[in-house]
Amino acid sequence: MHDFVMPVGPQSPALKEPMLLKLKLEGEEVRSVDMRLGYTHKGVEGLLEGKNVDQAMYVASRICGICSISHERAFIRTVEDMMKKEVNERVKLIRTILFELERISSHLLWAGFMMHEIGFDTLFQYLWREREGVLDLFESICGNRVHKNICKIGSLRYDIAPVQEREVLDCLDSMQEKLKDYEDEIKKNKVIKERLKGVGKISKKTAIEYGLIGPNARASGIDNDVRRIDPYDSYADINFKTIVIKKGDAMERTLLRMREVHESMGIIRQCVEMLPSEKIPKFSLTNIKEGEAIGRVEAPRGELFYFLKVEDGLIRRAKVRTPTFAFIKILEKILKGVKIGDVPVIVASLDPCFSCMERVLVAKEDREEWMTEAEFRRKYSC
Amino acid sequence: MGVLKEIIINFFKEPFTELHPFVKKKPKERFRGRILYEADRCIGCRLCEKYCPVKAVDFHEKGRIDFDMGKCIYCGLCRDVCPVKCIHYTHAFEYASSNKEKLRKNLV
Numbered sequence: 001m002h003d004f005v006m007p008v009g010p011q012s013p014a015l016k017e018p019m020l021l022k023l024k025l026e027g028e029e030v031r032s033v034d035m036r037l038g039y040t041h042k043g044v045e046g047l048l049e050g051k052n053v054d055q056a057m058y059v060a061s062r063i064c065g066i067c068s069i070s071h072e073r074a075f076i077r078t079v080e081d082m083m084k085k086e087v088n089e090r091v092k093l094i095r096t097i098l099f100e101l102e103r104i105s106s107h108l109l110w111a112g113f114m115m116h117e118i119g120f121d122t123l124f125q126y127l128w129r130e131r132e133g134v135l136d137l138f139e140s141i142c143g144n145r146v147h148k149n150i151c152k153i154g155s156l157r158y159d160i161a162p163v164q165e166r167e168v169l170d171c172l173d174s175m176q177e178k179l180k181d182y183e184d185e186i187k188k189n190k191v192i193k194e195r196l197k198g199v200g201k202i203s204k205k206t207a208i209e210y211g212l213i214g215p216n217a218r219a220s221g222i223d224n225d226v227r228r229i230d231p232y233d234s235y236a237d238i239n240f241k242t243i244v245i246k247k248g249d250a251m252e253r254t255l256l257r258m259r260e261v262h263e264s265m266g267i268i269r270q271c272v273e274m275l276p277s278e279k280i281p282k283f284s285l286t287n288i289k290e291g292e293a294i295g296r297v298e299a300p301r302g303e304l305f306y307f308l309k310v311e312d313g314l315i316r317r318a319k320v321r322t323p324t325f326a327f328i329k330i331l332e333k334i335l336k337g338v339k340i341g342d343v344p345v346i347v348a349s350l351d352p353c354f355s356c357m358e359r360v361l362v363a364k365e366d367r368e369e370w371m372t373e374a375e376f377r378r379k380y381s382c
Numbered sequence: 383m384g385v386l387k388e389i390i391i392n393f394f395k396e397p398f399t400e401l402h403p404f405v406k407k408k409p410k411e412r413f414r415g416r417i418l419y420e421a422d423r424c425i426g427c428r429l430c431e432k433y434c435p436v437k438a439v440d441f442h443e444k445g446r447i448d449f450d451m452g453k454c455i456y457c458g459l460c461r462d463v464c465p466v467k468c469i470h471y472t473h474a475f476e477y478a479s480s481n482k483e484k485l486r487k488n489l490v
Contacts, residue, residue, distance in 0.1 A: 055435035058457035129398065136410075143412035143471075149457050157458065158412060283462055 014344035017354040048318040064356035070299035078295030106300035196251035200346035214302020220248035226298035250349035324357035423468040430460035
């Protein structure tokens with residue numbers, strides 16, 4: 001039988017963001033995979049350079065629309081580390097609340113897409129209806145629904161009013177029962193089981209080899225959670241479980257995220273209870289002359305890493321490693337030998353976010369190319 | 383039985399969606415919409431121009447600043463750095479236009 005190369009993407013109804021998968025087929029089976037990325041490269045690291053930290057934070061938060069607070073939070077953690085600045089308890093707790101609300105919103109968005117991918121549009125609509133409540137909360141607390149921009153270095157833009165505390169708890173209460181129903185539906189429904197069980201299996205060994213992080217790694221039995229191994233905000237004082245499942249197929253990845261939503265709800269409830277009555281500090285411009293630091297947070301998709309170097313009050317070099325960048329390579333491994341119909345489901349089940357992972361990659365087909373920063377700038381004139 | 387109950391409840395429910403162009407939705411209190419600039423209170427310190435991350439602020443002279451809403455990312459930094467608080471975010475959000483000049487004109 002002849003080998004047949006089928007391109008999936010960059011514009012394809014099966015993928016929500018542009019990416020090209022060249023699948024070598026034999027019959028219906030995938031023999032090998034070639035990936036091509038770079039369709040949504042925005043040059044954000046270049047944009048960050050030459051700005052002061054107050055400005056750059058808002059540009060950084062626009063790397064991703066879904067995890068906007070995570071980027072802001074990682075940026076602030078880096079800068080606060082550089083300045084050795086401590087923030088008060090209330091600020092920490094409010095940041096934790098917003099961070100976990102974002103996790104809920106992201107996981108529900110993803111679960112909706114996953115259901116849409118396997119053709120279960122009813123559940124997709126239900127899940128997104130619940131997410132709408134979280135977005136309304138963001139509008140009420142932060143001002144905007146998508147790019148929230150509430151964090152400031154050392155402080156917050158707005159405090160949470162007692163009315164809004166009530167709103168948050170009400171939203172969680174109304175959501176909890178319904179989400180349990182949806183989770184049961186995912187567990188019991190025959191169509192979902194057929195499409196997801198045993199599909200895209202990742203063993204613990206493969207997961208370690210390919211550097212899987214976040215919920216995908218936790219679904220393969222790796223206990224990896226930045227909130228626990230390197231606590232920030234008030235995660236050190238809060239009781240929460242890191243959910244780890246061993247099987248590592250698409251079904252387990254779906255259920256793990258649904259369970260994480262419940263865990264996040266628990267964290268938010270604890271934080272609201274613990275909120276002290278002190279005031280948040282007033283916003284002041286950051287005065288930072290020189291420094292170099294790294295920072296990381298657990299974004300909804302996994303570990304988000306920032307490196308910043310500041311010279312003369314301006315950012316000289318910024319490096320962002322988004323979670324998708326760390327695990328996208330595994331597609332080459334797990335797509336081998338699967339049926340063509342399972343490809344969209346497996347890609348979606350990893351929860352990739354291409355537009356935030358686009359970084360400059362210089363790769364030649366037969367050899368790697370290494371160059372210094374100066375050489376690179378000269379060659380690509382940036 | 384559960385399905386039947388759900389159907390009967392939903393039959394008498396208001397629609398979940400909003401009839402937007404006919405019934406205007408009011409944004410929340412902290413919403414950041416179009417910028418309103420109080421020209422007579424401005425002291426001309428140029429901080430807003432210096433701090434705008436996307437260079438959407440055009441400073442001509444004291445009391446005459448253009449905010450290009452086509453470039454603005456609604457981060458709110460110009461409002462935060464203003465020492466006399468003469469920049470405000472209104473609740474206006476329906477002002478999309480194909481004419482760029484219209485977006486550059488200030489609300490007064």
